[in-house]
Amino acid sequence: MEINEIYIKLKSVFGDGIGELKTDLPVRPFLFVDASKIDAVALFLRDEESLQFDNLSCLSGVDYDKDNLAVVYHLCSYSLGHQLVVKCLVPKQDPKIKSVADVWAAAEWHEREAFDLVGMIFEGNPDLRRILLPEDWEGHPLRKDYKVPEFYNGMKIPY
Amino acid sequence: MGILNKLDNSVEQFESGNIIITSMDKLLNWSRLSSMWQMFFGLACCAIEMMATSASHYDLDRFGIIPRPSPRHVDIILISGTVTLKMATRIKRLYDEMPAPKYILSMGSCANCGGPYWEHGYHVLKGIDRIIPVDVYVPGCPPRPEALLEGLIKLQERIRNQSLAKHTA
Ligand code: SF4
Numbered sequence: 001m002e003i004n005e006i007y008i009k010l011k012s013v014f015g016d017g018i019g020e021l022k023t024d025l026p027v028r029p030f031l032f033v034d035a036s037k038i039d040a041v042a043l044f045l046r047d048e049e050s051l052q053f054d055n056l057s058c059l060s061g062v063d064y065d066k067d068n069l070a071v072v073y074h075l076c077s078y079s080l081g082h083q084l085v086v087k088c089l090v091p092k093q094d095p096k097i098k099s100v101a102d103v104w105a106a107a108e109w110h111e112r113e114a115f116d117l118v119g120m121i122f123e124g125n126p127d128l129r130r131i132l133l134p135e136d137w138e139g140h141p142l143r144k145d146y147k148v149p150e151f152y153n154g155m156k157i158p159y
Numbered sequence: 160m161g162i163l164n165k166l167d168n169s170v171e172q173f174e175s176g177n178i179i180i181t182s183m184d185k186l187l188n189w190s191r192l193s194s195m196w197q198m199f200f201g202l203a204c205c206a207i208e209m210m211a212t213s214a215s216h217y218d219l220d221r222f223g224i225i226p227r228p229s230p231r232h233v234d235i236i237l238i239s240g241t242v243t244l245k246m247a248t249r250i251k252r253l254y255d256e257m258p259a260p261k262y263i264l265s266m267g268s269c270a271n272c273g274g275p276y277w278e279h280g281y282h283v284l285k286g287i288d289r290i291i292p293v294d295v296y297v298p299g300c301p302p303r304p305e306a307l308l309e310g311l312i313k314l315q316e317r318i319r320n321q322s323l324a325k326h327t328a
Pocket residue numbers: 203204205206239240241266267268269270274275299300301302
């Protein structure tokens with residue numbers, strides 16, 4: 001399916017839950033989805049006969065702009081050969097979003113990474129712990145306002 | 160005989176017998192520097208060069224350097240790559256578990272001073288010498304196998320000049 005057809009299909013089912021489609025940037029076309037709807041949209045994308053997005057190639061957490069974090073989902077379908085990029089904006093004040101780990105099992109560790117590095121909280125992820133940084137690390141270092149601490153466990157960090 | 164050449168002119172051999180006389184220091188140092196067993200681990204891209212050095216073309220075996228899987232068995236650690244703070248905690252612990260005498264060779268810019276992560280590496284220790292003492296630094300990003308070999312030969316020289324009576328390390 002072409003990206004426009006996918007967009008129209010999603011819009012007809014979820015209405016306002018689906019935001020803008022952007023095709024004019026020099027990156028893969030992407031569309032915004034309302035963060036509160038992401039679990040339903042994800043399930044639909046996977047199970048709908050004409051979409052069959054059976055593979056989550058990547059899930060990333062992004063410090064998006066002044067007020068928002070974002071989760072970016074890169075999807076593709078092995079059986080139908082099409083791709084889709086979905087973005088969800090989540091306010092920095094309360095960075096909570098539903099987990100899609102029960103839709104695509106691959107999401108589980110990706111969500112842990114996004115939690116670890118930008119501090120996104122995925123509700124429903126079965127094991128939301130840090131995955132890369134040490135367990136006793138403080139803060140989320142890929143946030144733009146992150147300040148590198150002087151010391152970690154007695155080891156000086158700055159050069 | 161090989162050992163006589165290695166222990167140089169301080170060795171005396173009696174004409175007829177199987178007796179040689181040398182100093183304890185020479186004998187100990189010679190045996191230590193000829194069997195520097197290495198901790199079996201690598202950290203980042205430098206580890207690839209270390210593996211290349213271990214493989215048949217450069218052949219670390221001929222220096223008596225063989226990898227061992229336990230800190231209780233080893234004499235040296237080659238810090239071969241980027242030391243993250245999470246890894247640093249573990250390296251410190253492994254170092255503490257090694258029996259003395261123990262030696263550290265810091266390989267590559269990352270282990271020496273943080274390398275390409277010196278400025279923005281919130282997760283990187285800027286030099287392994289911040290947590291454990293280093294005997295030899297090998298510069299490079301990554302150092303070629305020849306450079307690593309030179310570093311190891313420098314370490315052998317260091318061991319050759321140790322003394323039981325005088326603490327040098
Ligand atoms: S010094 Fe260079 S080659 Fe070695 S681990 Fe660091 S970045 Fe990699």
